[in-house]
Amino acid sequence: MTDTPDRAPHRYVEIANDIREAIARGEYQVGDRLPGENVLMQRYGVARATARDALAVLRHEGLAIARPGAGVYVTSRKRLIRDSTDRYSRRQASPPPFMTDAANSNHEAGWEHVSERKSATTRVAELLGIAVGEPVMETAYRFFADGSPVQLSWSWEPLSLTGGTPVEQPEEGSVTGVIARMDAIGQRVDRVVEKVTARAATTSEAERLQLPQRGSYVLVIERRHYAGDLAVEACDIVFPGDRYELTYAIPVPD
Amino acid sequence: MTDTPDRAPHRYVEIANDIREAIARGEYQVGDRLPGENVLMQRYGVARATARDALAVLRHEGLAIARPGAGVYVTSRKRLIRDSTDRYSRRQASPPPFMTDAANSNHEAGWEHVSERKSATTRVAELLGIAVGEPVMETAYRFFADGSPVQLSWSWEPLSLTGGTPVEQPEEGSVTGVIARMDAIGQRVDRVVEKVTARAATTSEAERLQLPQRGSYVLVIERRHYAGDLAVEACDIVFPGDRYELTYAIPVPD
DNA sequence: TAGTGGTCTAGACCACAAT
DNA sequence: TTGTGGTCTAGACCACTAC
Numbered sequence: 278m279t280d281t282p283d284r285a286p287h288r289y290v291e292i293a294n295d296i297r298e299a300i301a302r303g304e305y306q307v308g309d310r311l312p313g314e315n316v317l318m319q320r321y322g323v324a325r326a327t328a329r330d331a332l333a334v335l336r337h338e339g340l341a342i343a344r345p346g347a348g349v350y351v352t353s354r355k356r357l358i359r360d361s362t363d364r365y366s367r368r369q370a371s372p373p374p375f376m377t378d379a380a381n382s383n384h385e386a387g388w389e390h391v392s393e394r395k396s397a398t399t400r401v402a403e404l405l406g407i408a409v410g411e412p413v414m415e416t417a418y419r420f421f422a423d424g425s426p427v428q429l430s431w432s433w434e435p436l437s438l439t440g441g442t443p444v445e446q447p448e449e450g451s452v453t454g455v456i457a458r459m460d461a462i463g464q465r466v467d468r469v470v471e472k473v474t475a476r477a478a479t480t481s482e483a484e485r486l487q488l489p490q491r492g493s494y495v496l497v498i499e500r501r502h503y504a505g506d507l508a509v510e511a512c513d514i515v516f517p518g519d520r521y522e523l524t525y526a527i528p529v530p531d
Numbered sequence: 532m533t534d535t536p537d538r539a540p541h542r543y544v545e546i547a548n549d550i551r552e553a554i555a556r557g558e559y560q561v562g563d564r565l566p567g568e569n570v571l572m573q574r575y576g577v578a579r580a581t582a583r584d585a586l587a588v589l590r591h592e593g594l595a596i597a598r599p600g601a602g603v604y605v606t607s608r609k610r611l612i613r614d615s616t617d618r619y620s621r622r623q624a625s626p627p628p629f630m631t632d633a634a635n636s637n638h639e640a641g642w643e644h645v646s647e648r649k650s651a652t653t654r655v656a657e658l659l660g661i662a663v664g665e666p667v668m669e670t671a672y673r674f675f676a677d678g679s680p681v682q683l684s685w686s687w688e689p690l691s692l693t694g695g696t697p698v699e700q701p702e703e704g705s706v707t708g709v710i711a712r713m714d715a716i717g718q719r720v721d722r723v724v725e726k727v728t729a730r731a732a733t734t735s736e737a738e739r740l741q742l743p744q745r746g747s748y749v750l751v752i753e754r755r756h757y758a759g760d761l762a763v764e765a766c767d768i769v770f771p772g773d774r775y776e777l778t779y780a781i782p783v784p785d
Numbered sequence: 786t787a788g789t790g791g792t793c794t795a796g797a798c799c800a801c802a803a804t
Numbered sequence: 805t806t807g808t809g810g811t812c813t814a815g816a817c818c819a820c821t822a823c
Contacts, residue, residue, distance in 0.1 A: 287792065313808065324794045326580070329809085337746060338731045345809045346802035356728065365783050456783060469781045474610065475729040475750050475772035477592045491810090492591060494748045494772065496729050518729035518748065525779045527723045529619050529710060541811065567789065578813045583790085599790045600821035745791090 292331035339519030404511035412436040494518040546585035593773030658765035666690040748772040
């Protein structure tokens with residue numbers, strides 16, 4: 278028979294496994310408090326750092342979250358679904374796409390936004406195919422579901438296209454949605470490109486998404502709306518890595 | 532004027548910032564060795580754990596990787612691109628999609644695979660819409676680029692469709708690719724659905740992808756090929772979170 | 786063999802949450 | 805006021821890498 282290495286298991290892994298299994302057995306429900314560092318030190322006879330390492334494993338897996346001063350709690354395992362199918366269409370979206378994403382959650386969902394004229398940074402200029410320093414409209418969003426922030430985004434549109442038109446302000450006019458607004462000024466969006474990556478959360482992202490400063494990761498979409506070869510909008514979208522699922526349906530032509 | 536909190540910065544954050552900036556300045560190139568725990572202890576006059584925490588920040592950001600016994604090294608920042616556009620078409624793919632993804636890398640790319648008849652687990656049954664225990668063909672893949680593993684996947688096809696046909700073995704016949712193989716047995720794939728998530732790497736994933744056991748995260752695609760409402764293939768694809776970018780082009784109908 | 790990062794002990798002080 | 809998690813010190817042993 279095969280001789281499994283069977284190396285001595287590490288204490289912190291064993292402890293993490295114990296707690297994980299207890300959660301799986303239902304001994305701890307979502308929102309329940311888990312045994313903290315002090316309890317684990319006594320229960321397993323380990324040092325502070327070892328108990329802490331065990332909880333760090335669960336935190337990184339997204340199973341638990343530490344609330345400083347309060348304790349460690351079991352987190353919700355449900356992911357919000359962002360479905361790209363039918364998300365980008367000419368029909369005036371109603372309700373807006375994000376509300377559909379959040380339809381599963383119990384509490385109210387909503388968002389805040391602020392639009393501002395800016396000059397294109399190097400990156401924004403590259404995304405939109407314009408010159409650095411050209412005027413753009415930047416709109417920053419933060420979306421909420423279940424009372425907590427679940428999505429950040431920054432959208433940029435070249436003011437050479439929208440400046441002085443009724444759709445200059447993305448969230449102020451009667452027409453909403455990039456595609457419909459661009460239609461209104463004669464720019465026919467025919468293609469949306471989304472690039473998906475995962476990376477560590479920056480300090481500011483962790484703060485605004487109410488994630489732990491250390492060890493958090495995010496899902497990032499870099500999106501562009503195109504009218505032919507012209508990029509009419511660029512957008513960075515940031516999700517807590519363990520809270521979202523992105524769905525893409527790809528038609529296979531005959 | 533606004534009174535910024537200006538809370539005392541933490542030592543480990545300062546140290547991490549110093550090293551990150553040194554990398555940005557080009558003082559350390561990809562593959563170079565960074566100052567280790569012992570050097571940082573002396574240079575900054577901190578304890579082992581604090582130096583370690585500083586390096587942990589960089590490791591989590593994907594900027595550095597620790598090689599036990601050897602040191603901490605600057606990692607490559609280039610992401611492989613997996614483009615869904617034209618990935619799923621009736622034309623016989625040549626070269627296979629993965630080779631296109633890896634076209635940017637300098638060293639050779641390739642993959643290993645192994646196919647095996649199995650019984651559908653609960654999850655596979657649910658994915659394929661069949662009964663638990665039904666026979667399926669499971670094919671496990673591991674893809675390499677630049678000499679290191681960059682992608683794992685597991686594909687399942689119901690043997691009720693492919694069993695006894697020339698395309699029963701995904702990688703053995705003259706016809707390759709799910710769509711072409713299914714065409715060969717009269718199943719016309721018209722839609723591929725991909726669900727993208729991010730999560731912590733499991734122990735076994737970290738091992739097979741040669742990632743650190745702690746703190747690694749992965750991008751996961753759960754993919755299904757559909758012929759009408761019939762799921763003819765399901766597949767889990769796992770990427771190192773900081774090594775890949777997934778691209779989706781979504782056409783906007785008139 | 787010397788040095789490395791991974792794990793672990795046994796303490797400490799702090800800001801903050803709950804009471 | 806008490807307890808919590810976040811940070812930090814000052815040691816230790818180990819398996820492994822590089823020489």
